[in-house]
Amino acid sequence: HLHFDHAGGLTRRARGSETPDWIAGKGEASGDQNEVCFTFPNAEVVAQRQEWNDAIANDAVMTRTYYRDHLLPLEIPLAGERPRLRLVESPIPFPHDQRPHRDDTPTSPVRNRRTEIAPGLFVFLVPGHTWGQQAIMFEDTEGRTMVFTPDVMPTHHHLGQAYSLGYDVEPYTSMLTKHWFLSEAAAGNWHLVLDHDPGNPVFTVGQGSRGWFELTQTGLTGQGW
Known part of the structure; x- marks a missing residue:
């Protein structure tokens, strides 16, 4: 599932002068930095469609179990326009x-x-x-x-x-x-x-x-x- 303690390692904060793969918009960052890089830039991520929808909507008992600004970058395609995120049902x-x-x-x-x-x-x-x-x-x-x-x-x-x-x-x-x-x-x-x-x-x-x-x-x- 996509709680931070399971999916949090898919992305990370950009370091120093590193070029980010994604920049969170105003009010979207979960912390004090809005620049995000992929930890595994060539990996395909497979999740259940229900889990993805709930994660993006933050449908959870606790308010900070899903980090939307570290999940939305997964919608960026891989090289060759291959999907980075595959949703299954x-x-x-x-x-x-x-x-x-x-x-x-x-x-x-x-x-x-x-x-x-x-x-x-x-x-x-x-x-x-x-x-x-x-x-x-x-x-x-x-x-x-x-x-x-x-x-x-x-x-x-x-x-x-x-x-x-x-x-x-x-x-x-x-x-x-x-x-x-x-x-x-x-x-x-x-x-x-x-x-x-x-x-x-x-x-x-x-x-x-x-x-x-x-x-x-x-x-x-x-x-x-």
């Missing part, structure tokens, strides 16, 4: 007219709801923290299914079903998402990379003894991966 887990029970799971599995953005690289919606939050899935060279897990479960301390973040746009949806996400992770032997975990962030998921799930640390960090 992955299928939603539950229909808009359905109000799921807390233990319901989507009728369609992730493999049918994911969007391939490059050969073997997929994204799929995991709403709740934001409506357009996405996870990233791929298979590594050892055949393991790796899933970069966003803020549906930012650390292993957030494993509990009701352990949500104070600035989730919809905590109930976060709870639903966590349930089906962990169910599929356990069934598919996914390796979850937790985006905010301060230790070794790669875990597998299994059924716990109390009717919920448990995490097992894999050690797939540094030289072990």
Whole structure:
């Protein structure tokens, strides 16, 4: 998703006499400098259309989770007029007219709801923290299914079903998402990379003894991966 702590590194402030890639208009700068450069000038950025629309409109619980002046530059094309920003629309887990029970799971599995953005690289919606939050899935060279897990479960301390973040746009949806996400992770032997975990962030998921799930640390960090 496009909160500052996840997408903030896509751009940076211009340094010294550096020529900026974009200049914020009057009243648009989020800080005391309005000149912005791309951190990765040749990279294509892929986001969910819902997430982009919400970010530009600043539809969030907190007022400074999206930095519009560091997102709008992504609309500048790459060399050759290729789009720098690609917006995708992955299928939603539950229909808009359905109000799921807390233990319901989507009728369609992730493999049918994911969007391939490059050969073997997929994204799929995991709403709740934001409506357009996405996870990233791929298979590594050892055949393991790796899933970069966003803020549906930012650390292993957030494993509990009701352990949500104070600035989730919809905590109930976060709870639903966590349930089906962990169910599929356990069934598919996914390796979850937790985006905010301060230790070794790669875990597998299994059924716990109390009717919920448990995490097992894999050690797939540094030289072990």
